[in-house]
Amino acid sequence: MAKKVTLRSSDHKTFEVEEAVVFQSQTIKEIIQKPAVPLLAYIPLPNVRADILAKVIEYCKKQVDKSSTKKEDDAVDREDLDAEFFKVDLLTLCDLLCAANQLQIQSLLDQTSQTIADQVRSLGVF
Template identity: 35%
Template sequence: MAEQLKLSSSTGEVFEVEPEVGCMSQLIKNMVEDSGTDETIPLPNVKSNILKKVIEYCRHHKDNPPEEIVKPLKSANLSEVVSEWDDTFVNVEQDTLFELILAANYLDIKPLLDLTCAKVASMIKGKTPEEIRKQFNIVNDFTPEEEQQIREENKWCEDA
């Protein structure tokens, strides 16, 4: 295996990473197994700033695997659920968080996908639908009658 893998972001910026870091991505691991490591690996769905964050995560967890996140989350405070480093890592702008989710899914890095989704879950946990809409800038396009009908149909989940 090559000493370094070359990963190319959607903007064409090339990042060199250790094979064990790059291969934390199942997608990259499969590409390396299929095609070898001499060629630059194109990642057209990942912007440079996001790829940089993904590499930071993989480097940190290369020799320090994250603990599995228990679901459902026991607390809306993510620092009670994950390590301090992971909590700080996902303490980013909402747009960056969603791009990290998409990148983790595309690159098939399950622990990163679990972490980023847990962050979103912690942002939702214990909030009313109105608070969630405000948090994520979601427009409520239901009529009051439709909203009441949905509340009646889903009353069981609010009681739980």
């Protein structure tokens, strides 16, 4: 049975998530692995709303699934899933970017930044 970690969003919603999924976040990984830190009932994330945290968890689960199934046949399907994941409004993308930065999830930070840049470029602003 996989070990679970409870995360609490800024709006006080809790999420019970497998350790392998939350370890996609360097911030959470460091909190959990610090030996001097007392055991917490949950890890508070005061700057991440529940709706954004749910998206971050979804992304991290997909990353864990990707690493466990590395079939080349699935590569195109995974890219389609990634494209679907980032089909959200610009405000949500900015919130995801902030959460990825705070939680130190480099792949989410990179992909969200690229998606925002692509959207701005498509507006013809630059």
